[in-house]
Amino acid sequence: MSDQTPDDHPAPRPTPPVQADGRDRLRAAFTKPGVRGQAIVAVLLAVLGFAAVTQVKANDKDDQYLGARQGDLVQYINNLSLASQRTEAEIAKLQRTRDALRSDTASRRTAVERAQQQADTLGILAGTVPAVGEGIRVTVTDDAGGSGAVGADQLLNGLEELRDAGAEVIEINDKVRVVAQTSVRDTGDGGVMVDGTVVRAPFVIDAIGDSHTLADALDFSGGFLSSVRDLGGKADVRQLDDVRVASVVEPKAARYAQPGPTG
Amino acid sequence: MIAAIGLLLGILAGLLLQPNVPIWLEPYLPIAVVAALDAVFGALRAFLDGIFDDKVFVVSFVSNVLIAALIVYLGDKLGVGGQLSTGVIVVLGIRIFSNVAAIRRHLFHA
Structure with missing residues (x-):
């Protein structure tokens, strides 16, 4: 190796006298x-x-393996295979997590779908959502010109007959939805108070259900149609493929009733 | 002056030509460069001490490079090339540091 260190340097040349530094x-x-x-x-x-x-x-340059020693190459390969083993283990773990999350999501989605179905059913029952479907439209014209010949009694009968025949949604005059809590009474001046809303003749009753059954249910001796005709009114029943009920009721929380034990 | 120009010329030639290192030379070139650096710093120190001799410099430069390469070659043959290269680098590094320390004392008096 280098012998340039001053200690063992052979035969130092005489330095110029002026250049001491x-x-x-x-x-x-x-x-x-x-x-x-x-x-x-x-x-x-x-x-x-x-x-x-x-x-x-x-x-x-990117050729670090070119000219590398055999031992180093073996070391590289070992490191790489170890790294790939670790990575594969991680991949498997992540895949398990993903599968678990996926099945979780699926079951959650099923639960949400069932809840949505139930909400729809209950909403239609309670009258909180608009409804569309096959049904009938009954138009009752009071021949007396609104003198009140057809009143709450006849309407109640008609509603009962419709419910009997399986009407799922009933609406009066396109503005009052008939639900479980609906009350009907005469106002005394020819109008009928339905759930706090006054409706007058001509009454239009929309009902969603099997249209044949509903139409037949109203038309029998002593039934709604005959009683209206007896009072001098006219009633017209039309079976429609597409009855639209847009009015809804605000859901009210029960003050007194609470869910009891099931079964 | 001429020495500094020579160093510059060498660096420029390397930059411009961009030669490929032959594979057989690849393990030895880094060691050889470090060994040559050691010789150069030793020469600079001797120059500052006023005992520089160009013949000694040439011999130490060439022998440094050759012996470093030889050691690595021998290590490769014995199967301890990597470790021996590290050892050579460590020893040369220590020598470079001590030489640079002496040069620093000469130039900065500190």
């Missing part, structure tokens, strides 16, 4: 070109710079 010597070497021996030093330094730059360039 190393700094001065360096300055002199830079300012006075052509000092003997600098040429060979320049050549060696050029070789060094060339080799260093080449090595840096080669190191920058």
Whole structure:
């Protein structure tokens, strides 16, 4: 190795008397070109710079495995296979998590669908959602010109007959939805108070259900239609494919009743 | 002056030519470069001490490079190439540090 350390340097050349300081010597070497021996030093330094730059360039390139030793390559492979094992284990774990989440989501979606179905059913029953479907439209015209011949009694009978025949949704005059709590009474001046809303003739009753059954249910001797005709009114029953009931009632929380034990 | 120009020329040539390192040389080049660096710093220290000799420099430069490469080659043959390269780098690094310390004392008196 290098013997350039000053201790064992053989035959030191006599130093110029004026240049006692190393700094001065360096300055002199830079300012006075052509000092003997600098040429060979320049050549060696050029070789060094060339080799260093080449090595840096080669190191920058992406061929670190080129010319690598066998032991190093084995080490690389071991590291890589260990890493891939870890990654595979992680993949399996994540897949299990994903499957669990997926089945969770599916069951949750089923629960949501069932809840939505139940909400729809209950909403139609309670009259809190609009409804559409096959049904009939009964138009009752009071021949007396609103004198009140047809009143709460006849309407109640008609509603009962419709419910009997399986009407699912009933609406009067396109503005009052008939639900479980609906009350009907005469106002005394020819109108009928249904759930706090006054309706007058002509009465229009929309009912959703099997249209044939509903129409037949009203039309029998002593039934709604005949009683209306007996009172001098006219009633018209039309079976429709598409009865639209838009009116709804505001759901009210029960003040007194509470759910009891089932079964 | 000429030495500094030579160093610059070498770096420029390396940058411009961008030569590919032959595969057989690949394990030895880094070690050889570090060994040459050690020789250069030793020479600079000797120059500042006023005992620089170009013949000694040439011999130490060439022998440094050759012996470093030889050690690594021998290590490869013995199956301990990687460890031996590390050892050589450590030793050369220590020498470079001590030489640089002496140079620093000369140049900065500190």
